[in-house]
Amino acid sequence: MQSEQAALTRPRRPQPQPAAHPPQVLRELLARADVQINGTRPWDMRVHDARAYRRILAHWSLGAGESYVDGDWDCERLDMMFERLIRAELDRTVPGLARLKVLAESLRQRLFNLQTAERAHQVGERHYDAGNDVFEAMLDARMIYSCAYWGAGARNLEQAQEHKLEMICRKLELQPGETLLDIGCGWGGLARFAAQRHGARVTGVTISREQLALAEQRCEGLPVTLLLQDYRSLQGRFDKIVSVGMFEHVGLKNYGLYFDTARRLLAPDGLFLLHSIGVDRSAPHTDPWIERYIFPNGKLPSPRELADEVEGRFVIEDWHNFGTDYDRTLMCWAERFEAAWPRLAPRYDEAFRRMFRYYLLSCAGFFRSRQGQLWQLVLTRPERRGAYRSFRPQA
Structure with a gap:
């Protein structure tokens, strides 16, 4: 945690620079999404320090995220602002110098395998090991850190996550005594x-030591x-x-493997559910910001x-979005x-928040x-016998 906080906490200038004159190019770009600088609507950007403009134009998404964390700008409803920015495809419209940096990052990801076995533990150390107390406060009681299923009439997060877990088990046609492999078991909520x-009888694997320790406690005796x-x-x-x-x-370079x-x-007659x-x-x-600071x-x-890699390896029985x-x-x-922030604040600084x-x-x-989707695919080996019947919970 200390290393992550250090990465996020940067030297601040003693006096903020006046933010009264935003660059025209930035105003015009944001106008495509109906977002104004220093406007009065909940989704407008309120700039406190003019250096935010330079950082955003120089680094685009990365600069926007870093300058927000540093307190250079605020927005009352970030969710509404980002919906507008992404619908206007500003995440895919990169100006000036920032375009060269984005192209360089694209080339790096195309040329190099960034998800080798040697690098696999980085996401566990950087994100999932951030602190169990953060995730216990944020998630449901089972600590399910993935999309809940609200389509079955769930009234709250606890119900929506339970509906999702039951839906997974029903899609897998899970029977007593069967062996289940949980790849990426998190804090053990689905395994339990x-x-x-x-x-x-469940085998779960994780790359996070913090997740493993808590999952073992939660699944004790099972x-x-x-x-x-x-x-x-x-x-x-x-x-x-x-x-x-x-x-x-x-x-991408590891999808085939x-x-x-x-x-x-997977057993020849088995079922494989992929939730992604x-x-x-x-x-x-x-x-770039998500890649550097979150995942x-x-x-x-x-x-x-997905379809290209599944072809020839599995039959797609169901694809649920x-x-x-x-x-x-x-x-x-x-x-x-x-x-939960008042009780988390003694351990984490404002930059983390x-x-x-x-x-x-x-x-x-x-x-x-x-632009973002959530899929559950049910896959079978080609030699599986019998038909598969798709399952959806009833509202």
């Missing part, structure tokens, strides 16, 4: 649910085995496989990228995080814009 409610391990080194054979919110860390590994581990964030079209790189080495798949539910989930997390607020609310806008 599958063992308690459906009688499964037929659940938890491992601190990269998915590539897994061995064995399982009746069912599930992976929730982990595929976003796999990386990921699906080959899942096929190797996706994007509406293929993108050469992830958002290092992340990559969101597009429909084509409920991306709009992530907007509501993130807004719940943001509300809970803010409510602004970083997490920016992360949660910008992502809510991303899903609200419909």
